[in-house]
Amino acid sequence: xxxxxxxxxxxxxxxxPRRTVTALEAAxxxxxxxxxxxxxxxxxxxxxxxxxxxxxxxxxxxxxxIVRRAxxxxxxxxxCGKSTLLRSVNRMNDLxxxxxxxxxxxxDGEDIHGLGAEPVALRKKVGMVxxxxxxxxxxVFENMAFGPRIHGTFRKSEIHEAVERGLRAVLLWDxxxxxxxxxxxSLSLEQQQRLCIARLLPVKPELLLMDEPCSALxxxxxxxxxxLMQEMKENYSIVVVxxxxxxxxxxxxxTGFMLLGELVEFGETREIFTHPHDHRTEDYITxxxx
Amino acid sequence: xxxxxxxxxxxxxxxxxFVSIAFVVMIFLFLLTEGxxxxxxxxxxxxxxGRNWHPISTPPQFGILPLLLGSLAVTAGASMMAVPLGIxxxxxxxxxxxxxxxxxxKVGVELxxxxxxxxxxxxxxVLVAPVVREFFSLPVGLTAFTGSLMLALMSMPxxxxxxxxxxxxxxxxxxxxxxxxxxxxxxxxYRVILPAARxxxxxxxxxxxxxxxxxxxxVMMCTGGAVAIPSTLLQPVRxxxxxxxxxxxxxxxxxxxxNALFAIGIVLFLITLIINVTADLVIHRGRRxxx
Numbered sequence: 001x002x003x004x005x006x007x008x009x010x011x012x013x014x015x016x017p018r019r020t021v022t023a024l025e026a027a028x029x030x031x032x033x034x035x036x037x038x039x040x041x042x043x044x045x046x047x048x049x050x051x052x053x054x055x056x057x058x059x060x061x062x063x064x065x066i067v068r069r070a071x072x073x074x075x076x077x078x079x080c081g082k083s084t085l086l087r088s089v090n091r092m093n094d095l096x097x098x099x100x101x102x103x104x105x106x107x108d109g110e111d112i113h114g115l116g117a118e119p120v121a122l123r124k125k126v127g128m129v130x131x132x133x134x135x136x137x138x139x140v141f142e143n144m145a146f147g148p149r150i151h152g153t154f155r156k157s158e159i160h161e162a163v164e165r166g167l168r169a170v171l172l173w174d175x176x177x178x179x180x181x182x183x184x185x186s187l188s189l190e191q192q193q194r195l196c197i198a199r200l201l202p203v204k205p206e207l208l209l210m211d212e213p214c215s216a217l218x219x220x221x222x223x224x225x226x227x228l229m230q231e232m233k234e235n236y237s238i239v240v241v242x243x244x245x246x247x248x249x250x251x252x253x254x255t256g257f258m259l260l261g262e263l264v265e266f267g268e269t270r271e272i273f274t275h276p277h278d279h280r281t282e283d284y285i286t287x288x289x290x
Numbered sequence: 291x292x293x294x295x296x297x298x299x300x301x302x303x304x305x306x307x308f309v310s311i312a313f314v315v316m317i318f319l320f321l322l323t324e325g326x327x328x329x330x331x332x333x334x335x336x337x338x339x340g341r342n343w344h345p346i347s348t349p350p351q352f353g354i355l356p357l358l359l360g361s362l363a364v365t366a367g368a369s370m371m372a373v374p375l376g377i378x379x380x381x382x383x384x385x386x387x388x389x390x391x392x393x394x395x396k397v398g399v400e401l402x403x404x405x406x407x408x409x410x411x412x413x414x415x416v417l418v419a420p421v422v423r424e425f426f427s428l429p430v431g432l433t434a435f436t437g438s439l440m441l442a443l444m445s446m447p448x449x450x451x452x453x454x455x456x457x458x459x460x461x462x463x464x465x466x467x468x469x470x471x472x473x474x475x476x477x478x479x480y481r482v483i484l485p486a487a488r489x490x491x492x493x494x495x496x497x498x499x500x501x502x503x504x505x506x507x508x509v510m511m512c513t514g515g516a517v518a519i520p521s522t523l524l525q526p527v528r529x530x531x532x533x534x535x536x537x538x539x540x541x542x543x544x545x546x547x548x549n550a551l552f553a554i555g556i557v558l559f560l561i562t563l564i565i566n567v568t569a570d571l572v573i574h575r576g577r578r579x580x581x
Binding site for chain 1: 466468481
């Protein structure tokens with residue numbers, strides 16, 4: 001799909017010890033795809049970000065940098081603001097009446113709330129996968145063709161190609177190539193969720209936001225979607241919100257722990273799960289609450 | 291004791307259920323018994339395709355083609371206006387308008403249903419017909435088009451409220467998914483929400499048309515009442531409903547004319563029955579598809 005993964009074996013990123021967040025601060029933005037091991041690159045930077053639902057402050061002074069071509073997990077108990085943070089990155093919170101924000105979120109170095117910033121252009125770059133699989137109640141093909149069509153691709157051959165490429169990327173092509181006209185709602189939940197991931201791909205997003213993508217799936221399906229995420233991180237940056245800590249520790253490279261609207265701790269996943277610095281993180285991951 | 295009251299209630303409910311069916315069946319049987327005698331005088335083809343409706347000349351002629359086409363013209367005209375406007379209004383109320391405005395509009399559209407049809411007919415006759423006459427420079431303003439205008443207005447409440455419900459019932463997650471992919475609001479409406487609500491919208495259109503076909507008073511007052519096969523919408527026509535209403539008072543019970551009016555009733559009944567059953571099937575097919 002993308003060019004940067006040439007010659008890189010799958011899973012290479014989980015291997016060598018990665019630099020910590022502080023080291024990332026120094027990382028330069030490099031144009032074009034670059035192997036992550038050499039130059040970690042920030043795709044999203046959140047700076048002093050606050051969000052209010054009316055009088056309620058849902059996010060408190062969040063600062064974080066998300067690394068390109070890696071999986072970042074955000075964990076925390078229900079209502080801690082992790083989904084809100086995720087939905088701030090593609091400005092889905094704009095749809096909620098009474099939301100006010102302060103601070104900055106930079107995607108690819110550009111302020112998403114800045115002058116001339118368009119949610120439409122932002123969301124093209126930042127795809128989202130929801131908690132419950134939500135394919136459109138249309139055929140599999142129409143689901144896949146939706147992205148190209150809304151972004152101005154109408155030629156049949158191009159759309160067909162995009163459909164096939166997208167479905168192949170999530171390993172659905174062989175299962176569904178004869179059922180492209182079937183309603184997407186007739187698929188299994190796992191297939192639906194894969195389809196929801198696949199339909200984002202023709203739009204060529206750089207970042208995928210996943211809001212508890214496996215919470216509606218059974219353990220086997222969860223495992224397969226996690227494998228898919230591992231494969232996809234070679235070409236995409238992924239931020240996944242989950243309250244399943246095993247999932248976070250299995251799939252992610254970096255983990256952030258949120259509590260009551262604060263980002264308590266952020267760092268390498270291994271670090272967070274073995275040597276948390278904050279006692280609240282420790283309490284949470286050892287199961288004392290949440 | 292408890293068991294006994296349960297049974298009574300169940301019986302009562304079952305009774306009310308059967309009563310409504312029984313009424314439909316009885317009305318249809320009544321139409322049949324009163325109407326079928328016509329076919330001893332006139333053949334079915336002469337009745338349906340006859341071009342002359344001269345019920346009181348000798349010998350009488352009972353061809354309802356002009357009336358059928360009159361109804362068709364008025365219905366088609368009304369649908370062409372009401373369907374786009376009704377769906378547009380429904381989309382606006384359900385998806386675009388701010389909450390307060392949507393509430394006001396909804397109540398406003400539903401209030402149209404509260405206007406007695408004779409009042410709408412009156413308005414059409416006194417206010418709209420002169421405008422139509424002036425605008426198209428016609429000899430008379432009471433035309434199929436005038437009737438269509440008024441009927442379009444009358445079908446709006448049915449169409450808008452059912453279509454709006456259907457659009458409103460589309461799960462929010464579809465819209466969210468579309469917007470999250472960078473769709474504009476219009477793209478989300480046009481490509482996702484409307485297709486998802488299609489069964490309900492089709493039903494809304496069908497029921498709105500059913501309302502138009504059966505309407506009597508307003509069309510009788512606005513369409514001019516000429517029994518002639520129309521070639522444009524700007525000619526006076528007479529619909530089937532208006533014919534029954536206008537002529538029933540003058541007929542002798544049991545005469546061929548009387549029977550003919552009932553036969554028209556049968557035709558009307560079948561047309562609305564087909565429209566309603568189709569709408570029902572469409573709604574239910576939609577339900578079966580969704581999880």
